[in-house]
Amino acid sequence: MILNKTKPHIIIVGANFSGLTAASKLSKSYEVTVIDPTENFQWTPNIHEILSDVKKQTSLSLSLETMISRLGHRFVNRAVSAIDGKMQTVTLDDQQTLNYDVLLIASGHARSNYGIKGADEYARGFRTADNVIQVHRDITAAIDSGKRAININIIGGGFTGVEVLGELLRKYSGDKRLHINVIDSAPRLIQALPEKLSSDIVERCKNHQISFHFNKKITEVKKDSIAFSDHESLDSDITIWSAGTKLPDYLDKIDTEKSANGLAVNTYLQAKSFSNIFVAGDSATYPKPLPKQASIAMDMGGHAAANIVRFCAGKALKPFKVSATPVLLSLGDINTYFIQGKLVLASPMLAAAKEAVYQVYMARLSTLLPLEQSCSSLASRVTLSAEKLLLAEVFKLRPKVLLQRSKIL
Ligand SMILES: Cc1cc2nc3c(=O)[nH]c(=O)nc-3n(C[C@H](O)[C@H](O)[C@H](O)COP(=O)(O)OP(=O)(O)OC[C@H]3O[C@@H](n4cnc5c(N)ncnc54)[C@H](O)[C@@H]3O)c2cc1C
Numbered sequence: 001m002i003l004n005k006t007k008p009h010i011i012i013v014g015a016n017f018s019g020l021t022a023a024s025k026l027s028k029s030y031e032v033t034v035i036d037p038t039e040n041f042q043w044t045p046n047i048h049e050i051l052s053d054v055k056k057q058t059s060l061s062l063s064l065e066t067m068i069s070r071l072g073h074r075f076v077n078r079a080v081s082a083i084d085g086k087m088q089t090v091t092l093d094d095q096q097t098l099n100y101d102v103l104l105i106a107s108g109h110a111r112s113n114y115g116i117k118g119a120d121e122y123a124r125g126f127r128t129a130d131n132v133i134q135v136h137r138d139i140t141a142a143i144d145s146g147k148r149a150i151n152i153n154i155i156g157g158g159f160t161g162v163e164v165l166g167e168l169l170r171k172y173s174g175d176k177r178l179h180i181n182v183i184d185s186a187p188r189l190i191q192a193l194p195e196k197l198s199s200d201i202v203e204r205c206k207n208h209q210i211s212f213h214f215n216k217k218i219t220e221v222k223k224d225s226i227a228f229s230d231h232e233s234l235d236s237d238i239t240i241w242s243a244g245t246k247l248p249d250y251l252d253k254i255d256t257e258k259s260a261n262g263l264a265v266n267t268y269l270q271a272k273s274f275s276n277i278f279v280a281g282d283s284a285t286y287p288k289p290l291p292k293q294a295s296i297a298m299d300m301g302g303h304a305a306a307n308i309v310r311f312c313a314g315k316a317l318k319p320f321k322v323s324a325t326p327v328l329l330s331l332g333d334i335n336t337y338f339i340q341g342k343l344v345l346a347s348p349m350l351a352a353a354k355e356a357v358y359q360v361y362m363a364r365l366s367t368l369l370p371l372e373q374s375c376s377s378l379a380s381r382v383t384l385s386a387e388k389l390l391l392a393e394v395f396k397l398r399p400k401v402l403l404q405r406s407k408i409l
Helices: 017-025 044-050 064-070 129-144 159-172 195-204 294-312 350-366 371-394 399-405
Strands: 009-013 031-035 040-042 061-063 074-076 080-084 089-092 097-099 102-105 123-125 150-155 178-183 210-213 218-221 225-228 233-235 238-241 262-264 277-279 327-331 335-340 343-346
Touching (some): 009 017, 017 064, 044 129, 044 159, 044 350, 061 064, 064 074, 123 129, 129 238, 150 159, 159 178, 195 327, 277 294, 335 350
Parallel strands (some): 009 031, 031 074, 150 178, 150 238, 178 210
Antiparallel strands (some): 080 089, 218 225, 225 233, 335 343
């Protein structure tokens, strides 16, 4: 298909990892509109560190308006409420309708409560920096209230659940009033990664005030407790929801093939029913299952942009090739894990590698900001990291402890 337009209108829905990467690859020879209800790009892989004050919300955020306008594109700070693939329109939450020639859906995924009663009302989400700040406030309020026992329940022992647990231990492991429960319907932690990782984390936590509850099916989340299908229950002062994802509601009615938490795409990242709708990042269900990772979302965003350029020029599209990316998982200041396939390396020193990934990518994205802003945000990120993380945590470990915890699992 060759678009008979000198300047095709490309709309990108969502401006985080995949959407912003795509926007940065499209030149001013296209009319590009980027839509997102949030004002800032957010580095989600480190938001859990707000819990332990190792990161601030500002050190994980960059202004979307500034970056997108410097790219020469238009930023619309609203949410999309509907997409009509046949009419080629996007409707915003203020009922405004925009026409597009090519659309990129890069809006991630939404929280799923699996229909559990009370989950929406009483369990705090953990998907954005605002969510984490709310949890931080709840814990501070519970501590300040003078309670003698505070139960924090983490629902979902996946990647996020483990990182939340680690940050709680980094900050509160000396406070014997706190007890943390990690609850999952699976028989172990992080089902998608090797079993030995789960065993090592459980082992590392055995001297802390933590209980793991596996194979547990939740029937109801109440204000101050959680009920299970086996009629047991757990007291809860703070319930954190780090389980389950689904397709965002606004995509429910789009007339193309869907999966439980994404839109089905072909290898060119096109939606099944519309050749001019591309999907990238967590919103996309690729023919082969892909991990929901920031690096993969960025690769998909870049690839979708390149295919959109080919599509507009009537050229043949190229299939997306997935590069095997290792995963770095942190358990607070206790340990950090490097996982690639079946290989699992553990060492507190890997915290520096995880931090370096964050610093390098944020510095790269900051080049889209005016020089003065980019330098000052870089300086504050590096200072905070050196002061709160590397100097305070990694380098304080004695060589013996460091060696004990560093190993190939
Ligand atoms: C706590 C946590 C820890 C994580 N840790 C890691 C990690 O260590 N390593 C790793 O690789 N990955 C990690 N991830 C996963 C990673 O963040 C995601 O894979 C990545 O964010 C996906 O990028 P994306 O661009 O597809 O979607 P997102 O980053 O979710 O961005 C979606 C964007 O779309 C916008 N949007 C949503 N709805 C609408 C709408 N209706 N209209 C317009 N815009 C909309 C949102 O505001 C957002 O800006 C973590 C995620 C979380 C939540």
